[in-house]
Amino acid sequence: MKIVNLKVNGVGKAFIAKPETTLLLALREQLGLTGAKRGCAQGACGSCTVLLDGEPVVSCLVPAVTVDGSDVATVEGLADGDKLSHVQQAFLDGFATQCGFCTPGMIMSAEALLDRNPNPTRDEVAEAISGNVCRCTGYEPIISAVLDAAERARL
Amino acid sequence: MLTEVHVPEDVPAAVSLVAAGATIIGGGTSLMPRLNDYASPPTELVSLRRAGLAGVHVDGDTVTIGAMTTLAQIEHDPRLALLHPVVRSIASVPVRTLATVGGNLFARQPHGDLTVALVALNARATLAGRSESELPLTEAGLVTAITAKIPKKGAFRYLKAARRRYNSASLVTVAATIHDESGEVTIALGGVSDRVVRAHAAEAVLSGRPLTEETVHAAAEAELAHLTPADDAYASAWYRKRVFPVHLRRALLGR
Amino acid sequence: MPRVNPIDTDYFKDERKSADFTVIGKTVQRSDALGHVTGRTEFFEDRSFPDLAHVKIHRSAHHHARIDSVDCSEALRVPGVLRVITHADVPSNWYVVLRLIGIEPNDEPVLAEDRVLYKGEPIVAVVADSEAAALEGARRVKVTYTELPAVLDVEEALAEGAPVIKQAGTNYFVYEGHHARRLRFGDVEQGFAQADHVFEWRYSSAPIEHAPTETTGCIVVPQSSGRLLIHSNTQAAFFTLDNTALILDRPFTDLQVKGGTVGGGFGGKVDVMVEPLACIAAMLTNRPVKFVYTREEEMQVSSPRAAERIYIKDGVMNDGRIVARKVMLYVDAGAYSRHSPYGTTKACAHLPGPYTIPNVYADCHCVYTNRTPSSAMRGFGVTIADFALESQMDRLARALDIDPLQFRLINAYRDGDMKAHRKVAEGTALIEVIQRAAALVGHELPDEFRVLSSSTPREA
Numbered sequence: 001m002k003i004v005n006l007k008v009n010g011v012g013k014a015f016i017a018k019p020e021t022t023l024l025l026a027l028r029e030q031l032g033l034t035g036a037k038r039g040c041a042q043g044a045c046g047s048c049t050v051l052l053d054g055e056p057v058v059s060c061l062v063p064a065v066t067v068d069g070s071d072v073a074t075v076e077g078l079a080d081g082d083k084l085s086h087v088q089q090a091f092l093d094g095f096a097t098q099c100g101f102c103t104p105g106m107i108m109s110a111e112a113l114l115d116r117n118p119n120p121t122r123d124e125v126a127e128a129i130s131g132n133v134c135r136c137t138g139y140e141p142i143i144s145a146v147l148d149a150a151e152r153a154r155l
Numbered sequence: 156m157l158t159e160v161h162v163p164e165d166v167p168a169a170v171s172l173v174a175a176g177a178t179i180i181g182g183g184t185s186l187m188p189r190l191n192d193y194a195s196p197p198t199e200l201v202s203l204r205r206a207g208l209a210g211v212h213v214d215g216d217t218v219t220i221g222a223m224t225t226l227a228q229i230e231h232d233p234r235l236a237l238l239h240p241v242v243r244s245i246a247s248v249p250v251r252t253l254a255t256v257g258g259n260l261f262a263r264q265p266h267g268d269l270t271v272a273l274v275a276l277n278a279r280a281t282l283a284g285r286s287e288s289e290l291p292l293t294e295a296g297l298v299t300a301i302t303a304k305i306p307k308k309g310a311f312r313y314l315k316a317a318r319r320r321y322n323s324a325s326l327v328t329v330a331a332t333i334h335d336e337s338g339e340v341t342i343a344l345g346g347v348s349d350r351v352v353r354a355h356a357a358e359a360v361l362s363g364r365p366l367t368e369e370t371v372h373a374a375a376e377a378e379l380a381h382l383t384p385a386d387d388a389y390a391s392a393w394y395r396k397r398v399f400p401v402h403l404r405r406a407l408l409g410r
Numbered sequence: 411m412p413r414v415n416p417i418d419t420d421y422f423k424d425e426r427k428s429a430d431f432t433v434i435g436k437t438v439q440r441s442d443a444l445g446h447v448t449g450r451t452e453f454f455e456d457r458s459f460p461d462l463a464h465v466k467i468h469r470s471a472h473h474h475a476r477i478d479s480v481d482c483s484e485a486l487r488v489p490g491v492l493r494v495i496t497h498a499d500v501p502s503n504w505y506v507v508l509r510l511i512g513i514e515p516n517d518e519p520v521l522a523e524d525r526v527l528y529k530g531e532p533i534v535a536v537v538a539d540s541e542a543a544a545l546e547g548a549r550r551v552k553v554t555y556t557e558l559p560a561v562l563d564v565e566e567a568l569a570e571g572a573p574v575i576k577q578a579g580t581n582y583f584v585y586e587g588h589h590a591r592r593l594r595f596g597d598v599e600q601g602f603a604q605a606d607h608v609f610e611w612r613y614s615s616a617p618i619e620h621a622p623t624e625t626t627g628c629i630v631v632p633q634s635s636g637r638l639l640i641h642s643n644t645q646a647a648f649f650t651l652d653n654t655a656l657i658l659d660r661p662f663t664d665l666q667v668k669g670g671t672v673g674g675g676f677g678g679k680v681d682v683m684v685e686p687l688a689c690i691a692a693m694l695t696n697r698p699v700k701f702v703y704t705r706e707e708e709m710q711v712s713s714p715r716a717a718e719r720i721y722i723k724d725g726v727m728n729d730g731r732i733v734a735r736k737v738m739l740y741v742d743a744g745a746y747s748r749h750s751p752y753g754t755t756k757a758c759a760h761l762p763g764p765y766t767i768p769n770v771y772a773d774c775h776c777v778y779t780n781r782t783p784s785s786a787m788r789g790f791g792v793t794i795a796d797f798a799l800e801s802q803m804d805r806l807a808r809a810l811d812i813d814p815l816q817f818r819l820i821n822a823y824r825d826g827d828m829k830a831h832r833k834v835a836e837g838t839a840l841i842e843v844i845q846r847a848a849a850l851v852g853h854e855l856p857d858e859f860r861v862l863s864s865s866t867p868r869e870a
Contacts (some may be wrong), residue, residue, distance in 0.1 A: 019157035019200070020542065034456035035449025037673070039623040040705040042188040047623050049249045052181060056249040061187040063180070064161045066202040075449035088447040092439070100446030101624045101673030107447060109248060116231075130321035131247020133623055135674045154346070156542055192704060193542040 004068045008033065009077025016021040017064040024048040027074060035075035035104040037135070046132030049105035050074045058131070075104035078111065085151040087111050096145035098136030106132045110146045118133040118150060157190055159199045166299060169206050170283050173297055177201040181223060181258030184250050185266065208257070208299055211235065216305045222257025222298045226269065229256070237311055241272040241330070244315045257298040260290065265325040265346045265389060266301040272313055274343035274351055275330035278303035285297075291351045306332050314406040316346070316398050318389060326390045327398045329406040338363045340407070346395055347382040354378045357403065371407050375400035421842050425672050442671075453671050454629055454641040459698035462629070465493060465684075465691050466544035468534040468551035469711065473780040474575060477524055477533070484550040487534055490543030493694050494551070494797060495535040497521040500690060501659035506747045507682055510652055511796070515578055515720035518746035518783070520657055526555070527575055527745035528780050530711040537644030537691040537699065560780040563741040564719055567777050576778050583743070583751045583758035583776035591758040593737075593772035595830035598725075601734025601769030605725030609809060612721050613798035617714035617742070620787055624673020627702025628684050630692040633666075638689050640667045644682070645675040654684040658689055665689070677786035678712055682746050716750055716784035717742040718757075720793055720798040725769075730812045730820040734769040735762040739795065741776050744783035749790070751776050762830055763799040764840050765821040766868065770830035815848050816859055824864045838864045 001108060004017045015030040024041075027033045027050065036059055039047035043058040050059045051073035078085040084092065085108045097103045106129060111118055113128035120128065125146045126139070134142060161177060163169045173179060177199040189195060208223035213234050220229070225243040229235050230251060242251060245259075245268050259269040260280065270291060282296040290301070302377045312331040317323035327344050328345030340361045342354035357374035364370045384395035404410070417435050419426065445451035468485075482494040497503045497519055504516040522533045536547035542607045560575075561567045567581040574581060585591045602608050628642040644650040647667045672679060688701040703712060718741050725734035739757055743750035754776035761772045787793075807817035822840045829835050841864040848855050 001302055019160045020190070022187070028456075029316075029458065032219075033449075033457075034452075037453070037624065038455070039625070041191040041671075042705060043250055043621050044188075044705075046247065046249060052252070055252040057252045058184075058249045060191065061250075061253060062184045063157075063183065063187070063200065063202065064203045065160045066162050066180075066183075068162070075447075079350070084447065091447045092443050095440070095443075097443050097446040099439070099622075099624075099672060099674045100442060100451045101453065101622075104449040105249075105445040112248070127243070127321050128248055131249045133621075135621060135623055135676070138813055156546075192706070193545045 002065045004064050006067070006070055006072050008072045009074060015028070015130070019065070022060050022066045023050070023052070023057075023062040023064050023067060023072070026064040027059065027072070033074050033076050037101055037104065039101065044133070045102070045105075046109065046129075047096045047102055047105045048098065049108045049132060050111055051108060054112075054115065056109050073108070073111075075107055078107070085111065086152040087114065087146065090145040090149035090152060091142070094141055094145035094148055096137065096141045098134075102132055106134065106142060110149065114150055114153065117152060120147070120150060122147060156193050156195060156199055157200065158197045161199070161201045162205050163201060164205050164207075165204055166208070166283055166297070169201050170297055172199075172201040179203060179297060181255035182225060182253035184200070184246070184254045185258065185262055186392040203257070203297075217302060218305055219300050219302045220256050221300050222255060224256050224258070226251040226259070228256045237305055238269070238272060241269055241313050244268055244313075244317070247332055256301060260292055260301075261295070263349070264349055266387065267351055267385075268315055268325055268328045268345055270351045271328045271343045272311075272330040273301060273303060274353055275313075275332050275341050276303040276306070276311065277332070277341060291353075298370060306334075310335070312406040314402050316402050324389050327384075327395055327402050329399075329402045331406055333366070333407070341401070344378075344382075344399070347384045347399060349383070349385070352381075354381075356381050366407050368404070368408070369405050372400065375403045378403075418846070422839075450802045451671060452708040453624060453673050454643045454669075455624075455700070455702060457629060457641055459629065459631060461697050463537050463539060463691065463695055463697045463699045463714045464541045464544040465535050465537050465688055465701035466541070466548040467532045467707075468536065468548045468553065470522065470529055470531040470533060471553070472526060472555055473529050473562065474558040475526050475555035477522060477526060477559060478556055479552075479554045480534060481552040482534060484552065485534070485547040488538070488543055488547040490548060491536055491547040492539065493691065494547070495521065495537065495580075495687065495690055497523045498534075499694070500657065500686070502657050505653060505682075507649060507653055507680075508747070508749060508752055509656075510649065512786075513747065513751055514772040516578065516750070517578060525558075528782055530707075531745065531783060532687075532843040535691065537685045537695055557685050557849055562779055562781055564717075564742045564775070564777040564779060567669060567779050568740075568775065575780060580697060581778045583747060583754070583778075590773040590775045591755050593758050593761055593770055593774075593830055595771075595832070596734075596736075596769030598734045598736050598769045602736075604724070604731050606728045607809070608723065608725050609806060610721065610723035611802060611803060611805060612719070613794075615717055615794045615797065617717045618787065619709055619712070619714045619785055620674070620676040620678030621709070622672075622674030622676065622678055625703040625705060625708040626679055626684055627700065628688050629698060629700045630685070630688040631698040632692050633698055637664050637666060638692060640665060640685055640689065642667055642669045642685055643675075644679050644685070645672055645677070646668050646680040646682075649680060650682050650685050654685045654689055657686040660694075669756065677715075677787050677790060680786045681713055683712070693725075711782060712815055713744070713748055713783050713785035715787035715790055715793075716744070716753060717781075718794040718798075720795065722736035722802045724802065724806060726806055726810060728810065729824070730805070730810060730817050732765060732767045732821050735767045737761050737772075737774075738771040739774040741774070741785060741791070743776050743778050744781040744782060745778060746783040747776075748783050748785035750784055751784065753791035757795045758788065759831065760792045760795050761799075763796070763803070764823050764838070766823045766827040767821070767830070768836075815844055815853060815855065819844055819855075819859050819862055822864070824866065824868050826867050840864060
């Protein structure tokens with residue numbers, strides 16, 4: 001067991017990690033941040049997507065002890081009080097959620113895309129969320145919402 | 156079951172942990188899914204994340220890529236534009252952020268498309284404590300970097316047939332380098348065997364001959380006998396054998 | 411969100427009252443969406459409980475086998491394993507989820523007793539301090555089997571001499587004494603005799619997994635009152651409460667189900683699979699217990715949409731009228747009933763499709779095989795039947811060289827028509843839907859088809 005330090009949504013956190021503690025389990029079970037979900041524990045569904053040092057990762061595949069000292073951003077850190085991020089607001093307004101289980105991971109993938117590419121094409125959005133499985137919506141409203149978020153950011 | 160995860164700060168420390176029986180983990184994208192179901196025997200891991208093996212070095216037309224360089228880093232490195240279509244054909248964005256060049260050399264088929272490309276580029280791997288090795292690797296080891304020569308523009312070809320456009324394992328992957336001066340073609344294939352293969356039979360047919368419908372067709376026919384594609388949920392062996400000649404043609408002739 | 415097409419209020423004007431439909435056409439925010447986008451929506455697994463124990467299952471390695479012995483001693487020696495649960499620990503081991511609406515017999519054990527009917531059938535549940543210990547314990551349970559011949563195809567299951575896999579004595583569900591849910595209307599043989607042409611085609615579908623992103627699961631928390639609080643992602647809280655209570659042999663009031671937040675269901679979370687065992691584990695250990703499927707379990711053992719095989723034989727006239735339709739439909743229920751007897755009835759109720767056909771004959775079989783039990787999934791019974799029926803309609807139109815939409819309009823049911831189930835059709839609107847769809851895609855219909863109306867009675 002090792003003590004792991006992370007900066008999570010800008011706040012320093014320390015926890016004790018067992019060898020099998022993944023970043024996802026640390027966030028969910030030790031830091032109480034349950035926005036990232038366990039859908040497959042295989043890196044295939046993307047429900048656990050968070051930003052690790054600014055880049056999107058499937059947190060279920062990351063042993064926590066290997067990322068000691070890193071910066072982690074989760075869906076819980078996006079809103080500023082009641083003010084949602086552009087992506088969150090666009091998902092809300094564009095009915096890009098249904099059951100909501102994929103939504104946190106989907107939003108983090110979208111945030112990562114827009115951080116790197118503020119003017120994505122529809123196709124680039126599709127590529128950016130290709131690791132996030134949504135079984136409800138059929139993806140179209142999600143892609144539209146990400147494009148809408150990019151538009152809002154430009155205003 | 157995971158009993159320990161070591162995170163050594165340099166290669167010698169990693170090497171001694173491997174010598175003591177620990178399993179190397181790069182990005183973890185193929186190892187962790189298996190470990191997450193606790194189905195493994197007691198396993199000690201040595202993560203190379205902090206061993207100083209990430210980074211890209213370009214010297215003239217020679218590129219050296221550290222083993223822990225991620226596919227995402229390649230994707231965003233303008234000096235490696237040649238490999239951008241390759242890495243973008245692999246998995247998804249949040250997986251590419253983790254997956255590494257070194258790990259890809261050991262990916263189980265039908266994964267490992269970057270290795271297909273590297274084989275076609277005649278890339279060589281540097282292994283800790285050993286001399287350089289050709290790809291594909293035939294034995295395990297701690298890879299520190301791969302080195303390749305960037306061919307001149309247009310000489311490298313890459314085409315992957317998959318079930319979906321993004322985030323889909325290979326049905327058939329073809330990578331090739333066309334050496335105009337020597338009249339040789341280096342061809343590597345994924346999805347057609349339990350490992351990445353160098354298409355020697357096809358290369359022999361094409362050696363010294365122009366690339367035409369006829370010669371490429373003959374090359375595909377010659378190679379088919381050597382292919383042992385998987386029959387799996389992605390595609391039947393029959394289908395992969397049908398797709399291979401078409402994709403070899405499209406890769407080499409662009410049509 | 412903009413509408414693709416504004417609501418067309420021209421149709422059925424006299425049936426619209428101005429006070430109705432006040433929400434249709436307006437944007438109304440989902441009540442749960444804010445929680446979804448902020449990550450605050452609480453799914454069952456987002457709750458944490460001190461001292462949480464975990465359940466994992468040892469499952470059948472065979473499609474069909476007699477169980478000769480079960481040895482849990484190795485499992486009990488795994489550090490962290492608290493209990494093993496076998497059928498002997500289940501107060502009322504046999505159930506069928508639909509017994510609440512009078513479906514019988516109870517044909518499925520919570521945990522297998524002397525036999526297994528499908529690969530992946532639960533035999534022993536292991537309760538442990540950690541998920542890893544529960545999995546290791548489940549892995550160490552030793553079961554010896556005598557393999558039995560397996561039936562993996564619906565028609566083979568019904569063939570003469572097929573091994574009977576069900577203890578009730580038939581490989582099909584018995585509907586009020588009959589081998590199938592039957593539909594009889596007119597005289598189908600006479601219809602075929604008078605038809606200009608008779609066509610018969612076969613349709614089949616594979617099982618389809620819902621693959622919800624959140625796997626099936628629950629957490630059961632024993633309360634100081636002695637009641638059990640069940641945090642579940644079930645789609646059917648009351649099926650869950652009632653069936654669990656019956657299996658536990660406890661009053662319904664002993665259980666409280668907290669649910670309603672489901673990470674994708676699509677019908678895959680209406681079977682009652684995890685709650686009874688989690689409750690038993692919680693009672694035996696007096697600890698909160700989580701039982702959640704791994705992704706692999708979700709794919710392998712959660713019930714999929716049933717595979718179906720459908721034969722449709724139609725008698726048609728040169729002018730496009732269908733005068734007789736005979737359907738032999740087989741639903742592959744897999745090893746146990748679950749919702750399939752109901753799904754098969756739905757399939758039968760859906761025949762012969764939204765068309766008025768004077769002679770109809772259908773046998774809809776709910777068939778047991780040694781495959782993973784199938785169950786509910788979005789429109790089960792209806793969806794695959796529609797695939798078959800509408801494929802059949804296209805093929806018939808082609809065979810008769812009639813435009814496929816005109817062919818449907820000729821046969822479309824109308825208000826006042828007597829349906830094969832002897833119910834009078836009302837509110838049909840199929841004709842108007844086809845007309846509108848044709849207009850939207852620029853498919854020209856001749857005047858005689860454009861003036862048709864579902865509220866105009868068919869000429870005798």
